[in-house]
Amino acid sequence: MEETISLKEIFSILRKRLKLIIGLTIGAALISFIITQFFITPQYEASSQFIVSQKETGNETGYDYNEIRSNVEMINTYSVVIKSPRILDQVVEELSLSSTVTQLAKKITVNNAQGSQVVNVTVTDTDPHQAETIANTVVTVFQNTVPGLMNVDNVSILSEANVGNNPAPVSPNLLLNIAIALVLGLMIGVGLAFLLEYLDNTIKSEEDVEETLGLPLMGVVSTITQEEQNGHYNRKKRRRGERIGA
Template identity: 60%
Template sequence: MEETISLKEIVEVMKKRLLLIIALIVGAALIAAVISYFVLTPTYQSSTQFIVNQSEQDPAAQYDVNNIRTNVELINTYNIIIKSPAILEDVVEELDLPITSSQLQSKIEVSSAENSQVVTVTVTDPDPQLAVQMANTTVETFQKKIPDIMNADNVKILSEAEMQEDPAPVSPKPMLNIAIAIVLGAMVGVGIAFLLEYLDNTIKSENDIEKKLNVPVLGIVSHVADDDIQMEQVTNEVNRRGRSGFSGAPKKSVQKQ
């Protein structure tokens, strides 16, 4: 026989385990806050841009679509070259960085919009000043060495990375982490509540008996506590003494004079 659960039963289960759900939500939020503010190291980003174009072009001539398409195709190659050891080893040496070229590569992200000749180089590092230096040095080194590598001088820097007065970290994002933790805590709490309810096979009501035995309930034997029995005995005794005193009271005689 297939069992179904109604919306009312779902609400009852959640109300029954409400403290457990709230505890998991609060606990998850506190853990996320502690990790975000005290455990994770803040990181900063700095970006610079360069454009891939023709090095020598007549100003009076019209733009050639084929040349633009060729430059766009070159960007995919340039994206690989700029993160290669041929470029990054010089950056590490020039800035005297305490990391290897492969570690520097993991800090660099190169991107470009579709069919765009503009390339953005973004560097992420715990030190905002160092992130600016690495971004600018990487693009400058790439611009110097690309003529020897590709025999082409078609890279021009559009904008350099600059140090902001009050840089804001890009990660971690405490509020976002806490919000995600609250949602996950609520989901886990509701899941555990229904799991505990599913594993609880004790009989608590007449409906549970009917569901498990498929027979109607004919009668109920109520549980009487000891305090209720003592109170009942005291009440009966008081009533008995009250009736006895009322019936045995002496009557006054009235004499005629």
């Protein structure tokens, strides 16, 4: 026969193991705080922008839609070229970086909004000023190299990377990590509470006796504490004293 558990029993189990659940939840949050603050190296970002613009044509009608569309489609090619060894080799050599081209490429993200001619080159590094220098150098090297590489000259720097005097790390996110740890700690605590209850086969109540033996309960032997015994003994002494005095 399948065993069922009522809502009342669930709350009873949670209440009985409440200290365990709270302890695990707080412990998980504390561990997350310590690891995030003291063991994870902060990462900083710096972004530089360039625009892929059409060349001046002298056409009084203004911008050529077909050329703008061509520039937007060319950005996909530029995104690959920027992270290629042809560009990054020069960046590593110019900045005397200790990282390899492959390692440097992993730090660089190139993206643009849908249909936009503006391209963002974002560099992530443990040193914010190093990230700023790399981002600006990558865009400058790309701008100087792409005319000879693709026979086009339509790249202009829109804004240089600047992290400021007091840059804030983009990772790790302390509040997010603590929130995740709280949820995980709570889930583990609740799961462990039900597991301990399931593994606990001791008999604690009259209902447990009837359920285990399948027999009706005839009587209960009460447990008398030492305080109750002392109180009973003192009452007997007082009654004896009252009778003697009478």
